[in-house]
Amino acid sequence: MSSRTSSALWAQRFQRPTESTMSLQSQIRQMLVAAILDGQLMPDSALPSSRELADQLGVARNTVVLAYQQLVEEGYLISRERSGHFVNPAMLEGQHDFASMQAANAPSVADVVRPDWGQRVPRPPSMQRNIVKPGNWQKYQFPFIYGQFDQTLFPTNDWRECCIKALSVMEIRNWAPDLIERDDETLIQQICTRVLPRRGVFAKPDEIVVTIGAQQALYLVADLLANDRTTVGFENPGYPDARNILLNRNARLLPLPVDGGGVRTDEDRDVLAQCDYVYVTPSHQCPTTATMPLERRQALLDLAQQHDFVVIEDDYESENNFTGTPHPALKSLDAADRVIYIGSLTKTFAPGLRLGYVVGPRDLIRELRALRRLMVRHPAAYIQRAFANFLALGHHDTLLRKLAHAYRERAQLLMAAIDAHMPDARYVPITGGASCWVEGEPWLDATRLAENAQAQGILIEQGNVFFMKGLERQQYFRMGFSAIKPEKIDAGVQALASVVREQKPRARA
Numbered sequence: 001m002s003s004r005t006s007s008a009l010w011a012q013r014f015q016r017p018t019e020s021t022m023s024l025q026s027q028i029r030q031m032l033v034a035a036i037l038d039g040q041l042m043p044d045s046a047l048p049s050s051r052e053l054a055d056q057l058g059v060a061r062n063t064v065v066l067a068y069q070q071l072v073e074e075g076y077l078i079s080r081e082r083s084g085h086f087v088n089p090a091m092l093e094g095q096h097d098f099a100s101m102q103a104a105n106a107p108s109v110a111d112v113v114r115p116d117w118g119q120r121v122p123r124p125p126s127m128q129r130n131i132v133k134p135g136n137w138q139k140y141q142f143p144f145i146y147g148q149f150d151q152t153l154f155p156t157n158d159w160r161e162c163c164i165k166a167l168s169v170m171e172i173r174n175w176a177p178d179l180i181e182r183d184d185e186t187l188i189q190q191i192c193t194r195v196l197p198r199r200g201v202f203a204k205p206d207e208i209v210v211t212i213g214a215q216q217a218l219y220l221v222a223d224l225l226a227n228d229r230t231t232v233g234f235e236n237p238g239y240p241d242a243r244n245i246l247l248n249r250n251a252r253l254l255p256l257p258v259d260g261g262g263v264r265t266d267e268d269r270d271v272l273a274q275c276d277y278v279y280v281t282p283s284h285q286c287p288t289t290a291t292m293p294l295e296r297r298q299a300l301l302d303l304a305q306q307h308d309f310v311v312i313e314d315d316y317e318s319e320n321n322f323t324g325t326p327h328p329a330l331k332s333l334d335a336a337d338r339v340i341y342i343g344s345l346t347k348t349f350a351p352g353l354r355l356g357y358v359v360g361p362r363d364l365i366r367e368l369r370a371l372r373r374l375m376v377r378h379p380a381a382y383i384q385r386a387f388a389n390f391l392a393l394g395h396h397d398t399l400l401r402k403l404a405h406a407y408r409e410r411a412q413l414l415m416a417a418i419d420a421h422m423p424d425a426r427y428v429p430i431t432g433g434a435s436c437w438v439e440g441e442p443w444l445d446a447t448r449l450a451e452n453a454q455a456q457g458i459l460i461e462q463g464n465v466f467f468m469k470g471l472e473r474q475q476y477f478r479m480g481f482s483a484i485k486p487e488k489i490d491a492g493v494q495a496l497a498s499v500v501r502e503q504k505p506r507a508r509a
Helices: 007-013 024-037 050-057 061-074 095-105 156-166 169-175 185-199 213-225 240-248 294-307 362-375 381-392 395-421 446-455 486-503
Strands: 077-080 084-087 208-211 231-236 252-259 277-280 310-314 339-344 356-359 435-439 476-480
Touching (some): 024 061, 156 381, 185 208, 185 381, 208 362, 213 339, 446 476
Parallel strands (some): 310 339
């Protein structure tokens, strides 16, 4: 015997999201499916008539009719002539019996002994020092944070075109099957011909593996090559996630101080001689944004040859160059296969897409592919094909020119604002990238500054996290400008300067 559901149920469940991009029909379908699968609608329950539900939800009757029809086609509902729509019992077969059986066999609370995960996880990743950004950063008035998405710069129409093209019948045949260890051949071709030559790097398809962002590339390389007998020279300050990945593999890290030209190859020659690997970000050093000059790059490669170490080049922010012409990669100078090159395809585009790659000797790439297979098999093939289209149609080159112009403007505004409102602060002149590394006066505690600024609607990144443990420098902080509107930069720096002044020690009488 079927029963009609209470009209109050739908008024409670149908809360229209204020910022939803879903159509009303889709929202109604989602609401009904959730009610069925969550057990709020029993098998064979009768739904309100389309007119009744439309009145309750305040929508057009035709919207409900179309939603009901779609759910009938998908098997969630059964349409009975002159009776209405009912929950299809077949959709819930076994669910309630399983729940009852589970409840009947459940042990008493007194008999339950749960695992102690604190003891079972010897090196908790959650305890590592990481860059932290509020999840709701978009709601802050002045988000000076790095690496976040700016919807005003996103090429919506271009990306939609590439996604639609990837959904054609012929394209689906290419990406829908399991690629196992392979990557999308079109994307690999585009990386070989369009992406790498901009950096002076020329590679063959079997010397490239695609990853889920540069982050996974770093993890794969570390997982394959590093252990408790491995010594890695690491920039200080440097990229926290890369540092944590290597520490997670029990590698021994040796700090390599950086200056306006990155790693100091002359001063740190003795330290470099002890290394198995050296991690560097030569294009725009993280976090200082310094660019390693050509003579240092060559000196680093000469030392690698002399002392038999391998360089891991994280081509951090290589495409964010205001001149429009990226610096030649360290890999472009490598004649002895001593550079493992890691790059990102989507950092400047949409970080959420997560596409990166590794370029290296084919023997190494073969092993990285085999290791990747154990983790994720391969990055989403659909995203690979859509981005291949994005490259092939020239949209990526157009975007880079647009970003170079936008970031140049924001960088100039930020430097001018710091000069005007925080004249005692020092910063590395911005020639590329999307952030500014700032050094406050010696008394400044940037960690406390970041906390106090956040309370005032200003987000900055405290600098301690970029330094190795025990070598922290409290007066440094980073200000990103990719996510903040140009017209807010001056006011944001002025507001930050007020927070700095509040922290300044008062002169003694």
